[in-house]
Amino acid sequence: MGTSRFVKSTAWPQRVVQLIDSRHATRCSVVALLLVAGAAIVYVTGGTAYAYPYLMLVPVLAAASWYSLPGGLIAAFLAGALMAIMPQDAHLNVEQSTANYLARFVFYLILGGVAGWLFHLRRRSANEHRVIARTDPPSGLPNQVALNEDLRHCLSQPVWRVTNTGVIKIKITDMTEVVEALGMEAADELLVAMGTRLSQAIRDGGRAYRISLDELALILKDIEPGDLDPISQRLMDVGEDSLLIQQVPVRVQLAMGSAIARDGMTRATELLREARIALLAAIRQRRSHTHFSPTFDQRTLQSLKLIARVRDGLVAGEFELHYQPKIRLGDGKVCGCEGLIRWRGDNDKLIPPGQFMPKVENTSLIGPVTTFVAQTAGAFAVTDGSEGAIGINISVHNLHDEDLHDLLLKLVEDTGVRPEHLEVEITESALIGDLDAARRDIQRIRDIGIGVSIDDFGTGFASFEYLQHLPITGLKIDRSFVSPLERDERARKLMACMIDMGHALDLVVTAEGVETAAQADILRHLGCDQAQGFLFSPALPAADYRTWCQRYSERRL
Numbered sequence: 001m002g003t004s005r006f007v008k009s010t011a012w013p014q015r016v017v018q019l020i021d022s023r024h025a026t027r028c029s030v031v032a033l034l035l036v037a038g039a040a041i042v043y044v045t046g047g048t049a050y051a052y053p054y055l056m057l058v059p060v061l062a063a064a065s066w067y068s069l070p071g072g073l074i075a076a077f078l079a080g081a082l083m084a085i086m087p088q089d090a091h092l093n094v095e096q097s098t099a100n101y102l103a104r105f106v107f108y109l110i111l112g113g114v115a116g117w118l119f120h121l122r123r124r125s126a127n128e129h130r131v132i133a134r135t136d137p138p139s140g141l142p143n144q145v146a147l148n149e150d151l152r153h154c155l156s157q158p159v160w161r162v163t164n165t166g167v168i169k170i171k172i173t174d175m176t177e178v179v180e181a182l183g184m185e186a187a188d189e190l191l192v193a194m195g196t197r198l199s200q201a202i203r204d205g206g207r208a209y210r211i212s213l214d215e216l217a218l219i220l221k222d223i224e225p226g227d228l229d230p231i232s233q234r235l236m237d238v239g240e241d242s243l244l245i246q247q248v249p250v251r252v253q254l255a256m257g258s259a260i261a262r263d264g265m266t267r268a269t270e271l272l273r274e275a276r277i278a279l280l281a282a283i284r285q286r287r288s289h290t291h292f293s294p295t296f297d298q299r300t301l302q303s304l305k306l307i308a309r310v311r312d313g314l315v316a317g318e319f320e321l322h323y324q325p326k327i328r329l330g331d332g333k334v335c336g337c338e339g340l341i342r343w344r345g346d347n348d349k350l351i352p353p354g355q356f357m358p359k360v361e362n363t364s365l366i367g368p369v370t371t372f373v374a375q376t377a378g379a380f381a382v383t384d385g386s387e388g389a390i391g392i393n394i395s396v397h398n399l400h401d402e403d404l405h406d407l408l409l410k411l412v413e414d415t416g417v418r419p420e421h422l423e424v425e426i427t428e429s430a431l432i433g434d435l436d437a438a439r440r441d442i443q444r445i446r447d448i449g450i451g452v453s454i455d456d457f458g459t460g461f462a463s464f465e466y467l468q469h470l471p472i473t474g475l476k477i478d479r480s481f482v483s484p485l486e487r488d489e490r491a492r493k494l495m496a497c498m499i500d501m502g503h504a505l506d507l508v509v510t511a512e513g514v515e516t517a518a519q520a521d522i523l524r525h526l527g528c529d530q531a532q533g534f535l536f537s538p539a540l541p542a543a544d545y546r547t548w549c550q551r552y553s554e555r556r557l
Contacts, residue, residue: 034059039082047090064115072116080105136210138188147209151268166220166260167275173253175214186245193243201238232289255282259292306356310365321376322539326532329524336388339377340539361395378411381421389423405444419449427455446471475502479513485522496526
């Protein structure tokens with residue numbers, strides 16, 4: 001591979017020189033042919049006494065358009081010289097006077113010079129406009145227009161120079177903090193400094209393109225898929241070093257997405273789209289770098305189709321709640337459940353929530369979906385008649401939505417469900433944006449009498465600050481802390497600390513994802529209040545849940 005790349009890199013400049021020489025030779029040949037053809041026409045038509053000498057202006061203008069002032073003057077000189085040796089009347093053998101051909105000579109030179117200068121001004125103006133169009137004004141870096149043009153040029157190389165071209169998009173994920181702390185000028189300065197560092201880190205250099213406030217792009221030439229991981233790691237190492245911005249040391253976090261043109265058939269717009277999808281996947285998966293895979297397209301298209309059907313699915317009654325029981329570890333009794341949304345799609349098959357809920361949570365659809373979940377859970381709580389609360393999950397958008405409080409209040413007032421039979425479960429990520437707002441909104445829910453529990457505790461941004469001051473009633477410890485309990489002493493110590501912390505704050509502690517009797521025994525020994533997981537039962541439809549609860553109670557008798 002190394003030899004072939006060396007051969008390509010040395011052959012490429014030779015090809016460029018050959019191409020340039022060939023272009024100039026062609027243009028010079030065209031001008032020469034026009035001069036000879038013009039002179040021949042003037043002679044055949046009778047000489048300079050007639051109007052045909054003006055044909056000699058054609059090669060002068062052509063040379064001026066191609067080579068500006070020098071080309072116009074040289075072509076004008078040659079045209080004047082050819083006309084100087086031309087007879088005034090070829091049929092009568094009358095020679096030109098000196099004043100005649102000198103005047104024509106000067107006329108050609110003036111016209112060639114003016115035309116060449118005008119073409120020069122036009123070309124310079126066009127180049128200036130092109131530079132402006134290709135440049136991001138605040139930073140001075142090449143912009144999206146330049147990226148599109150340069151990438152199209154790379155992808156349209158002749159067949160004899162077939163190499164893989166790739167694009168890597170780089171996002172500074174915490175640029176908002178830089179803007180808030182130092183301002184927009186600092187963001188521009190940071191992009192310039194980061195672009196310089198990143199472009200120097202790739203083979204043969206290159207240019208960094210600014211494509212948004214916090215994003216850069218690099219074109220990778222002669223690239224192989226196996227090169228991407230070491231390149232991305234090198235970029236990550238270089239990019240995450242501290243930079244001195246406005247006399248303040250700044251260290252930022254990067255996320256990268258890459259794509260490589262396949263079989264020489266990928267268009268520039270398609271390659272950029274693939275790199276964008278890969279970047280979004282890296283951000284979503286919290287990875288530093290992700291390379292595009294065709295399966296991303298399939299998942300994205302499937303997700304788009306599902307999201308488009310959500311509202312119709314709600315109207316058509318395709319959604320339902322399944323209930324997973326919670327077991328009180330002290331006496332083994334059922335003490336409540338968690339209502340989990342399910343979508344029964346085509347052919348009566350359940351669509352996993354992971355395929356639609358992450359997208360729903362970031363759209364306006366979260367409102368009607370949450371309304372369905374709350375109303376269904378409330379109706380179930382009224383008709384079920386069992387002890388314990390039904391937990392429902394809400395997103396950060398729900399928490400700060402005025403309609404959520406009104407929905408829960410109306411649910412209690414209209415259905416007659418007891419507030420203590422409902423519990424709202426919120427992930428830790430919903431609390432980190434604005435702790436004061438979260439405290440206020442949770443208190444409004446607690447004022448109704450509904451409990452509030454922190455879901456997936458330990459996986460987000462756990463802080464004694466919000467545990468101490470938020471009016472919550474429970475903690476749900478994530479399954480990732482439950483699974484290693486049987487084999488890891490440190491995991492058991494960590495679990496004991498979390499349980500003791502919850503109890504110190506008068507919170508009900510629930511462990512999620514309990515799958516073995518040994519895990520349940522350990523949790524019971526550590527003082528955990530409740531558990532849920534496949535050891536007891538998966539989430540079940542309402543009728544099956546009631547049947548399960550009855551049989552579970554009978555087994556315990």
